[in-house]
Amino acid sequence: MLSAMIRCLGALFLTVLCTPLWADTVWLNNGDRLTGEILLLDGGKLALKTRYAGQVLIDWKDIDTLLSEKPLMIKRAGQDSEHSQSLEAAGKGMVRLVNGASETVPLASIRQMVPPRPLLKDRIWEGNLDAKLDMERNADKKDEWKLKGDTRVEHGRWRHVLSGQLENETKNGDRTEDNWELEYDLDRFLTPHWFVRGSYDQARDDFEFFDRQRSYGLGPGYRFWDNELGRFDLIAQLSRFELESAAGDLEFDAYSLEWDFKRLIWGTRFELYSKAQLQMPRINEIDYVLDSEFGLRYRLNDWARLSLLYELDQIRGQGTTVSDRHYLIGVGVGW
Structure with missing residues (x-):
């Protein structure tokens, strides 16, 4: 019983170590779902770092919605860059920016998305x-x-x-x-x-x-x-x-x-x-x-x-x- 418990705790510990610090999820218009780490959105392309395929580039127009637990700098059309603590999925073609208060915006309005520079x-x-x-x-x-x-x-x-x-x-x-x-x-x-x-x-x-x-x-x-x-x-x-x-x-x-x-x-x-x-x-x-x-x-x-x-x-x-x-x-x- 004790050895089985130790094995379970060891497996749990390894799972925690292997889990990425940030778990971002991207849902595509065709129903597919990708997980990884959002690196950058620029020029209509989202760069996503995955464990199974390395870095992949996704056309922004092919994304249905997304979720991110990491801070991001968001640049929207006609506006200055704004800080978002996290992103929440908000239905087809929409995403919710969370930074104290929350705001739901169309994905089409977002032009750039990048992690803040190291401080x-x-x-x-x-x-x-x-x-x-x-x-x-x-x-x-x-x-x-x-x-x-x-x-x-x-x-x-x-x-x-x-x-x-x-x-x-x-x-x-x-x-x-x-x-x-x-x-x-x-x-x-x-x-x-x-x-x-x-x-x-x-x-x-x-x-x-x-x-x-x-x-x-x-x-x-x-x-x-x-x-x-x-x-x-x-x-x-x-x-x-x-x-x-x-x-x-x-x-x-x-x-x-x-x-x-x-x-x-x-x-x-x-x-x-x-x-x-x-x-x-x-x-x-x-x-x-x-x-x-x-x-x-x-x-x-x-x-x-x-x-x-x-x-x-x-x-x-x-x-x-x-x-x-x-x-x-x-x-x-x-x-």
Whole structure:
């Protein structure tokens, strides 16, 4: 009797452990029912993570009603996003939003549905780290690795952004690339869209004429959007550059324009992103300096990523344009 009770309690314990934290249910117009975890509604597609089929995409128009026990941000036609503690099934083509009080709305009126971003107390924290490793064993022995990462914390009217990269390359035992760069940005929001950014950047490259570089910047920025699906920021700054070399130093001011773009597509599997900075130094020798990157990440799971990145660095001065292109294929983590 006692052993049978222990077996029953053990089975119950395992069942509790194996049960998903959130149990969402979707009823289709044809009578089928799917259970899993709602990841995202965007572009007329509902991404549902199931235990038996992985992530599936469902046409929003094929859904009869649904139920969710998890908090969600709901975007309806002609309205701002609103928070819902849970969703309850409410008959054909309808759903009930529960957040203290409840409201029954047509499914057709809902345009977007996403889980709230992770909060660290009153802070929003996110970031990515991508890595590339390339080893060639042909006529030459060449080893190359590169790390790129960024993270941001937003709380109240303040946002902190930290980004950096490391790159190292050796050929037949001799170094051919060795550089690093670190940038810190501090944003103060004046309105939900307008903000002021202060920036500090420091870099070192042992294989460039100016092997050390520092810059300070200040200027306005505009946030077009920043939500669970992505962001788009545009920033203009006046910057001060300090370049150092063994032959002498150089200081000058520059105007700069920067953008920061990220967007989730096809449910939550793919992420398009781009960052670029166009600088126009106030010296006659250089017309402009462009530092840009465009990439695509494929989300293997909640934290692992496959990444494809294209970098274009360009300098134009005295009628000559010099371009430097890099391609990075690697793996990374996101949070």
